Amino acid sequence: MELEVISNISVDCVVFGYDTNKKSLNVLLIKRYLESEIGSDILVDDYVLTGYHVYEHETLDEASTRVLKELTGLTDLYKKQFKAFGSPSRLMSETDQIWIKNKKFSSRTFTIAYYFLLKTEDVGVGSKRYEAKWFPIRELPKLGFDHEKIIMEAYEDLKIKCLSEPITFELLPVKFTINDVQDLYESILGIEIDNRNFRRKLINKKYIIALDEKQVGVSKKPAQLYMFSKDIYEKMFTKNYLISI
Amino acid sequence: MELEVISNISVDCVVFGYDTNKKSLNVLLIKRYLESEIGSDILVDDYVLTGYHVYEHETLDEASTRVLKELTGLTDLYKKQFKAFGSPSRLMSETDQIWIKNKKFSSRTFTIAYYFLLKTEDVGVGSKRYEAKWFPIRELPKLGFDHEKIIMEAYEDLKIKCLSEPITFELLPVKFTINDVQDLYESILGIEIDNRNFRRKLINKKYIIALDEKQVGVSKKPAQLYMFSKDIYEKMFTKNYLISI
DNA sequence: GCAAAAGTGTTCCATATACACCCATGC
DNA sequence: GCATGGGTGTATATGGAACACTTTTGC
Numbered sequence: 001m002e003l004e005v006i007s008n009i010s011v012d013c014v015v016f017g018y019d020t021n022k023k024s025l026n027v028l029l030i031k032r033y034l035e036s037e038i039g040s041d042i043l044v045d046d047y048v049l050t051g052y053h054v055y056e057h058e059t060l061d062e063a064s065t066r067v068l069k070e071l072t073g074l075t076d077l078y079k080k081q082f083k084a085f086g087s088p089s090r091l092m093s094e095t096d097q098i099w100i101k102n103k104k105f106s107s108r109t110f111t112i113a114y115y116f117l118l119k120t121e122d123v124g125v126g127s128k129r130y131e132a133k134w135f136p137i138r139e140l141p142k143l144g145f146d147h148e149k150i151i152m153e154a155y156e157d158l159k160i161k162c163l164s165e166p167i168t169f170e171l172l173p174v175k176f177t178i179n180d181v182q183d184l185y186e187s188i189l190g191i192e193i194d195n196r197n198f199r200r201k202l203i204n205k206k207y208i209i210a211l212d213e214k215q216v217g218v219s220k221k222p223a224q225l226y227m228f229s230k231d232i233y234e235k236m237f238t239k240n241y242l243i244s245i
Numbered sequence: 246m247e248l249e250v251i252s253n254i255s256v257d258c259v260v261f262g263y264d265t266n267k268k269s270l271n272v273l274l275i276k277r278y279l280e281s282e283i284g285s286d287i288l289v290d291d292y293v294l295t296g297y298h299v300y301e302h303e304t305l306d307e308a309s310t311r312v313l314k315e316l317t318g319l320t321d322l323y324k325k326q327f328k329a330f331g332s333p334s335r336l337m338s339e340t341d342q343i344w345i346k347n348k349k350f351s352s353r354t355f356t357i358a359y360y361f362l363l364k365t366e367d368v369g370v371g372s373k374r375y376e377a378k379w380f381p382i383r384e385l386p387k388l389g390f391d392h393e394k395i396i397m398e399a400y401e402d403l404k405i406k407c408l409s410e411p412i413t414f415e416l417l418p419v420k421f422t423i424n425d426v427q428d429l430y431e432s433i434l435g436i437e438i439d440n441r442n443f444r445r446k447l448i449n450k451k452y453i454i455a456l457d458e459k460q461v462g463v464s465k466k467p468a469q470l471y472m473f474s475k476d477i478y479e480k481m482f483t484k485n486y487l488i489s490i
Numbered sequence: 491g492c493a494a495a496a497g498t499g500t501t502c503c504a505t506a507t508a509c510a511c512c513c514a515t516g517c
Numbered sequence: 518g519c520a521t522g523g524g525t526g527t528a529t530a531t532g533g534a535a536c537a538c539t540t541t542t543g544c
Contacts, residue, residue, distance in 0.1 A: 008251065009331070009355055056353065059332045084329040084357045086254070087304045108301065110254055110355070112329045166490045179496075189486050196498070197534065201488070220494045221541040241434050242506080243446070245411045424523075441525070442507065465521045466514040487533080 005053040010111045011064045012051035012085075012147070014154035015072070017120035017134060018171035018187070020180055024136045025171075025187045026120050027151055028071070031131035032144050034102055044095045046142040049150060050130070051111065064114040071130060078117040078170040082157045083150075086110035090146040099144065115154040117170040162188055166207070169228040175211060177223040178202055207232040250298040255356045256309045257296035257330075257392070259399035260317070262365035262379060263416035263432070265425055269381045270416075270432045271365055272396055273316070276376035277389050279347055289340045291387040294395060295375070296356060309359040316375060323362040323415040327402045328395075331355035335391040344389065360399040362415035407433055411452070414473040420456060422468040423447055452477040 015028035029047035036043050050071045054063040060081065069075055091100060091107050100107050120134055135141060137155060140148065162168050168184055169176075182198045185191075202208050207229045215222035260273035274292035281288050295316045299308040305326065314320050336345060336352050345352050365379055380386060382400060385393065407413050413429055414421075427443045430436075447453050452474045460467035 006253065006353070008253070054331065057333060060329060060355075081329065083326065084305060086299065086357070088302060108251070110305075110357075112331070112355075163486065163488055164490065168490075177496090185488060191486050194534075194536085195496090196536085199497075200499095201533090205490075218495090219543050221496050221543085223496060241408065241436050243408050243430060245409065245413075245450075422523085439507075439509085440523090441509085444524075445526095446506090463522090464516050466516085466523050468523060 004056045006056060007053065008106045008109050010051050010053045010109055011060060011067055012049045012111045012113045012150060013064055013068050013071075014049060014113065014115040014151050015068065015123075016115060016117050016137075016154075016158065016171065017123060018117075018184055019120040019134075020173060020176070020183075023183045023187055024120075025184075026134040026136055027140065028123065028132055029135055029141070029143070030071075031133070032099065033131075034099060044099050044144070046095070046144045047133070047135075047140075047147075048144040049147045050132070053109075054112075060112050064112075064116075068116055071132060072118075072123045074118060074122060078167055079114055080157070080161070081112060081114050083153055084110060084112050085146060085150060087146070093145075096145055111150075113150050113154065115158060117158075117167060119171060119173060121173075159189060166228060166230075166233055169230075172228075175213065175225040175227055177215065177225060179223060202226075206236060249301045251301060252298065253351045253354050255296050255298045255354055256305060256312055257294045257356045257358045257395060258309055258313050258316075259294060259358065259360040259396050260313065260368075261360060261362050261382075261399075261403065261416065262368060263362075263429055264365040264379075265418060265421070265428075268428045268432055269365075270429075271379040271381055272385065273368065273377055274380055274386065274388070275316075276378070277344065278376075279344060289344050289389070291340070291389045292378070292380075292385075292392075293389040294392045295377070298354075299357075305357050309357075309361075313361055316377060317363075317368045319363060319367060323412055324359055325402070325406070326357060326359050328398055329355060329357050330391060330395060332391070338390075341390055356395075358395050358399065360403060362403075362412060364416060364418060366418075404434060411473060411475075411478055414475075417473075420458065420470040420472055422460065422470060424468060447471075451481060 017026045017028060018024070019026060028050065030050050032044055032046050032048045033042075034044040035041065050067055052063070052067050054060065058066070061079070064079060064081070065075060068077065068079075088108060091097070091109060097107065140151065143151070162185070168181065168188070171184060172180055178199050179195070181202060182193055182195060186193055203210075209227050209229055211225045211227055213225045215225065262271045262273060263269070264271060273295065275295050277289055277291050277293045278287075279289040280286065295312055297308070297312050299305065303311070306324070309324060309326070310320060313322065313324075333353060336342070336354060342352065382396075385396065388396070407430070413426065413433070416429060417425055423444050424440070426447060427438055427440060431438055448455075454472050454474055456470045456472055458470045460470065
């Protein structure tokens, strides 16, 4: 069977990358640029999410994994399908229409949106044929299609999810300090957290394991390093039915 | 513009209905039945979710609302889009293929799944051209397509969601007793809850309002009736950032 | 020695949990 | 008067929230 794309269905990937040094939660975006053939006016110049149409033989999950691998080379990342977007008007802005006509895409395309979690440093941006760039979640550039909406909905989902599941460790290096984790939560949630309470809470978790190692090469007191044990977490996990409405 | 359906995209609706008297959480399903033209063998005889293809002019939300209105006559229900399903194998069982060929549907259809919450008693089952029937969530019949999977994923989502948002009141009559609410949580979650603790918890909420009314027509001590005030809930609502991982 | 961030303890309060009996009503 | 489900109180334990100073290191 030939590889055949389904012309009206795509996946779009919101790639969240955390930069531990800059304490910045970022989104990976791709340049969208088009000049007119005559006069070389700039017709389209903005950013979009990475995404592509789904192939006939693929599941949605496979399509999203493929798209992400093409851009970053990475697989086995944390991934969540969080919402489908299919409003008739979602690709109807003037620039979107110019783009779609140029690329001969269908103007009624439904997209299934995923988000991925990784460390910003794990992506060799620019090594690929795409012009991809990290943007802090609070400093997004002009975005094409309905991608700003998609990013914001992914972010809302991430904010809720990080409160109840240990997905934050997908955004951190294997070895991290307690303060790294706190900084990350503060970045994601946009709040301040009391350091003493937060430390106590984390250190008491059995799946947060103190290593026999400290930071090196820092010009201050080197901090204790920890790791997260998914194994222990999953073994301990017991569903709780606390009703908090 | 003519009404034109998008042949490879549908919405499917998991309709949850709670029966306060029977203390039963139910799912509304539609009979799928087909006999062979010669010999009248039964080719297809099972149940499916209500759903239909999306029209060109519609959003996904509008399509789901339309489908639900056609079946139940109801609008303005609690609704959540919870997942898209698009595996190439999702409609590939033998009976599904017979059905699809008979109905001339596309065998690679993506569906965007929603769930709805309502009171079983609000639906006049049988009043429509569909043969629709309620089934307790733990006693589902043989289901076509991948609809058992869809229902189970909707149910998992509902279980999580009812712990943190007051969506349970969508499943109860306007006036309810505290024990009604407890029974509902026990039905959804499949657990037992301590009555004294549960009562105290609920009665202390400002948005649970004691009415000047008691049950009538019961052959026992009539219980105090309460209502839920969405207004008060929303005014009081403050996002909490409790990290419980 | 100084700048910079790491690390540390205690008190108070809210809320979850465990647990068993009396009460009001309709029949 | 009795069956049925409605309704009540207390003690304990756990964990969150508030709060400020000392320590360690590299330079």
